[in-house]
Amino acid sequence: QVQLQESGSGLxxxxxxxxxxxxxxxxxxxxxxxxxxxxxxxxxxxxxWIGYISHTGNTYYNPALQSRVSISVGRSKNQFSLQxxxxxxxxxxxxxxxxANSIVTTVPYFDSWGQGTLVSVSS
Amino acid sequence: QSVxxxxxxxxxxxxxxxxxxxxxxxxxxxxxxxxxxxxxxxGTAPKVLIxxxxxxxSGVPDRFSGSKSGTSASLAITGLQAxxxxxxxxxxxxxxxxxxxxxxxxxxxxVL
Numbered sequence: 001q002v003q004l005q006e007s008g009s010g011l012x013x014x015x016x017x018x019x020x021x022x023x024x025x026x027x028x029x030x031x032x033x034x035x036x037x038x039x040x041x042x043x044x045x046x047x048x049w050i051g052y053i054s055h056t057g058n059t060y061y062n063p064a065l066q067s068r069v070s071i072s073v074g075r076s077k078n079q080f081s082l083q084x085x086x087x088x089x090x091x092x093x094x095x096x097x098x099x100a101n102s103i104v105t106t107v108p109y110f111d112s113w114g115q116g117t118l119v120s121v122s123s
Numbered sequence: 124q125s126v127x128x129x130x131x132x133x134x135x136x137x138x139x140x141x142x143x144x145x146x147x148x149x150x151x152x153x154x155x156x157x158x159x160x161x162x163x164x165x166g167t168a169p170k171v172l173i174x175x176x177x178x179x180x181s182g183v184p185d186r187f188s189g190s191k192s193g194t195s196a197s198l199a200i201t202g203l204q205a206x207x208x209x210x211x212x213x214x215x216x217x218x219x220x221x222x223x224x225x226x227x228x229x230x231x232x233x234v235l
Contacts, residue, residue, distance in 0.1 A: 114168065
């Protein structure tokens, strides 16, 4: 099973840009049938989908965040990145990267997850 | 407020059967989009429990089962065990408002 690991800044100031990278183990990143996604979870709250990207660079974003979000394939092989601009305290959350299996279902499901990284927005 | 509604909490004694509902509408579950379920143990990342409404990934005990009907889906846990204490989330897709992957608000299962 693929393994994912998030990395990036854990504390950022309001109005700054959140930047995270997800490193994917193995050769599955370039495999068809998978999307590579970001999900976040504010402390004590529910999961929220941010978006995902295919290995060819096609992106799909949560409409509620679309104006501030960008997901891209990383410079290094097997990496993808998240940028969220103009952050506020409401963007404080654990951010997870995950692989989304789109092979056998009408809606992709997240079959492997990173451990998550807490990003706090505070001045 | 999620478009997929789950009860905030359910509880049961060891060995009992509990069910968690996930109620949607004609723009998501009712539009024949698949529903998936995740288990999140305290302090850990979510893990897929059921995909495609009723399929269990390898390694998931058959005590867990999923179903879907109309605009709702359900997760059942039979033979409840202490290790099942966790948060559970349903997930699907909603085509209204430009379309989006959506999660339910989550349900905390407590083993009495």
